[in-house]
Amino acid sequence: MTNSQQVLPAASRLFDSATLGGLELPNRLVMAPLTRNRVGADGVPGQLMAVHYAQRATAGLIIAEGTAPSAVGQAYPNIPGIHTAEQIAGWRRVTDAVRAGADGRGGGAAMFLQLEHGGRVGHPDTSGHVPLAPSAVRLPEQLHTPGGLRDAAVPRAMTAQDIRSALADFRAAARNAVEAGFAGVEVHAANGFLPHQFLAKGTNLRTDEWGGPVENRIRFTVEAVRAVAEAVGRERVGVRISPGVTVNSIEEGDTEEIYPALLAALAEIDPVYLHILYADQERDRFQEHRKAWPGTLIANQMLSREQFAADGGKSVAERLLAEGADLVSLGRGFVANPDFVERLRVDAPLNEIRPEFLMHVQGAEGYNDYPVLARASV
Ligand SMILES: Cc1cc2nc3c(=O)[nH]c(=O)nc-3n(C[C@H](O)[C@H](O)[C@H](O)COP(=O)(O)O)c2cc1C
Structure with a gap:
């Protein structure tokens, strides 16, 4: 082999620009959604959140934290919503700040x-409502509520009308998000929340459509995505x-059956990313x-302690891109590093997360006070 034929290590693709539908992304690193419980009981994002996201505005794409599409859909205390006029106005301040x-x-x-x-995954003490679910199967865990940790309540099995209302709530929430300045919304069908509860055998005991x-259990996720696509466009x-x-x-019970069927049905709607x-x-x-x-695939691998400690997930991200992911999301790296993208680019050391400020606390401490790299003097 001559010198010119030598295989060089692949150049980093993480910092290449990319497109997402009609959007231009400055790099391929996505800030994964991260619940931080930094709003009041009204679910209205304030200045604290605007500063937090603006600090992280060098990501290619930010997927803002899990947000309630309706009052009954609120999973945890002090998370934002997108179903009242005040919440829309609050989010508008956040998207404006990120743009700036x-x-x-x-x-x-x-x-x-x-x-x-x-x-x-919700509690009457938090949302003011008995939680709604595909079937009356209780979450066998405790949940944070405004009064502390409590056993989860037995949810009420949704009627056909409840299901239609939930789909209408997704549709309205998507319109509200666009009004608040978001480029689009992500339907959260992961991590055991409502759409995932419909997908999984353990939580969906229904005998109706x-x-x-499997073709029935995927229906709620597919219809939620369809409803949102009809409301705001499939590119959003x-x-x-x-x-x-x-x-x-x-x-889930039959993971191997669920996802091929779901991906095929979703591909027909053609959302802008999976x-x-x-x-x-x-x-x-x-x-x-x-x-x-x-279509566009965003991969997120839950990093092991070792992978996170080694380089904040950079090598995992590079490998996922090399294996065919279009974009890669990372979560915890963004918590303590407002300039996470820059730190990965120059292989700078990362700030340590202060876990006591991660969730279920208020205020800027451990949220907006993580330092950026000192600027090189010129
Ligand atoms: C504090 C915290 C909050 C999270 N909140 C959400 C959320 O609101 N929605 C969601 O889909 N995933 C959530 N996740 C999961 C992350 O998006 C991500 O999948 C996970 O942290 C793995 O990526 P990482 O190893 O880079 O951190 C959360 C994770 C953490 C640590």
């Missing part, structure tokens, strides 16, 4: 909002799934999903 960027010189990041309907065989809707992940005690969360043991399904998904 941390130093007012323009942010760069495109921004989607994650629509998270909790289903059985919304339960039973993404979908997040987590095949085989057991968060929130979800038991965002897949992998736990370690599911990683080998990536190639299968890549082959099955004709």
Whole structure:
């Protein structure tokens, strides 16, 4: 082999620009949705959140944290909503701030909002409503409520009318998000929330058209994506799934049947991206999903402690891109590093997360006070 034929290490693709539908992204790094419980009981995003996201506006795409599409869909205390006029106005301040960027010189990041309907992951003390779910199967866990940790309540099995209302709520929430300045929304069908509860055998015991065989269990997710696409356009809707992940005690039962059927049905609607969360043991399904998904694929691998400590997930991200992902999302790296993209670019050390400020606390501490790299003097 002559010198000119030598195989050089692949150049980093993480920092290449990309397109997402009609959007230009400055790089391929996506800020994964991260719930931080930094709003009041009214679910209205304030200045604190505007600053937080603006600090992280150098990502290619920001998918803002799980947000309630309706009052009954609120999973946790102090998470934002997108179903009141005040919430829309609050989010407008956030999207404006991201557009302006941390130093007012323009942010760069495109921004989607994650629509998270909790289903059985919700509590009357938090939302003021008995949670609604495909079937009356209780989450066998405790949940944060305004009064502390409480056993989850038995949800009420949704009627056909409840299902139509939930789909209408997704549609309205998507319109509200666009009004608030988002480029689009992500339907959260991962991590054991309502759409995932319909997908999974363990939580969906229905015998009507919304339960039973796989083609019925995928119906709610497909119809939610269709409803949002009809409301705001298919280029403004993404979908997040987590095949085989057991968060929130979800038991899919037939993972191998669910996802091929779901991907085929979603591909017909052609949302602008599919965002897949992998736990370690599911990683080998990536190639299968890549082959099955004709559109933009965002991959997110739950990083092990070692992978996170090594380089914040950079090498995992590079590998996913090399294997065919179009964009890669990372979560925890963005928590403590407002300039995460720049730090990965120059292989700078990362700030440590202060876990006591991660969730269920208020205020700027451990949220907006993580330092950026010192600027090189010129
Ligand atoms: C504090 C925290 C909050 C999270 N909130 C959400 C959320 O609102 N919606 C969601 O889909 N995933 C959520 N996740 C999961 C992340 O989006 C991501 O999938 C996970 O952290 C794995 O990526 P990482 O290893 O780079 O952190 C959350 C994770 C953490 C640590």
